Amino acid sequence: GENVEQHPSTLSVQEGDSAVIKCTYSDSASNYFPWYKQELGKRPQLIIDIRSNVGEKKDQRIAVTLNKTAKHFSLHITETQPEDSAVYFCAAIERFQKLVFGTGTRLLVSP
Amino acid sequence: NAGVTQTPKFRVLKTGQSMTLLCAQDMNHEYMYWYRQDPGMGLRLIHYSVGEGTTAKGEVPDGYNVSRLKKQNFLLGLESAAPSQTSVYFCASGPRAREQYFGPGTRLTVT
Numbered sequence: 001g002e003n004v005e006q007h008p009s010t011l012s013v014q015e016g017d018s019a020v021i022k023c024t025y026s027d028s029a030s031n032y033f034p035w036y037k038q039e040l041g042k043r044p045q046l047i048i049d050i051r052s053n054v055g056e057k058k059d060q061r062i063a064v065t066l067n068k069t070a071k072h073f074s075l076h077i078t079e080t081q082p083e084d085s086a087v088y089f090c091a092a093i094e095r096f097q098k099l100v101f102g103t104g105t106r107l108l109v110s111p
Numbered sequence: 112n113a114g115v116t117q118t119p120k121f122r123v124l125k126t127g128q129s130m131t132l133l134c135a136q137d138m139n140h141e142y143m144y145w146y147r148q149d150p151g152m153g154l155r156l157i158h159y160s161v162g163e164g165t166t167a168k169g170e171v172p173d174g175y176n177v178s179r180l181k182k183q184n185f186l187l188g189l190e191s192a193a194p195s196q197t198s199v200y201f202c203a204s205g206p207r208a209r210e211q212y213f214g215p216g217t218r219l220t221v222t
Binding site: 042 | 144151153155161214
């Protein structure tokens with residue numbers, strides 16, 4: 001089955017800096033890659049996603065890139081703000097209709 | 112429109128006790144999922160359902176059972192709770208596998 005690895009596990013940045021979180025996946029048949037944000041004590045919420053026929057997608061300060069050949073995808077947050085502090089999860093959709101999640105990255109944005 | 116709700120929000124069990132967690136959604140979603148979230152391990156799929164009357168095993172199904180007798184409800188049962196089942200449990204539902212909406216979570220402690 002699909003296996004998703006996520007790095008780093010923790011990431012500390014100063015407000016205004018950029019943050020990059022990277023994930024790799026194992027199943028070349030996976031074709032959908034969402035990113036979820038989970039604030040402390042809250043539920044995970046979808047923030048952006050990308051399909052395998054697209055190389056990059058942007059939504060204001062966040063963007064996701066996908067390299068199908070290398071089987072990795074990344075989340076980029078520019079001009080980070082304290083409210084970006086949260087745990088971020090990447091995921092890949094496994095061929096049998098299941099999402100497989102990475103282990104999460106705790107992002108801390110210091111003022 | 113309440114979205115995805117979970118009952119109860121918190122529960123403390125003694126080893127060997129049983130309980131049922133209820134997930135309810137009012138969005139007429141076909142797909143429903145149960146995950147557990149443990150520190151450093153991300154979200155791991157326990158069981159899922161692709162429609163009323165169907166269930167399937169996920170990544171960590173041992174010690175849990177599920178039922179989907181009604182389309183809007185997905186029940187997770189623990190027949191004999193163990194300390195290893197201490198976790199935060201999230202339910203999710205969606206119209207398709209790639210579109211999942213999470214409930215608020217249930218924090219379960221087994222002593």
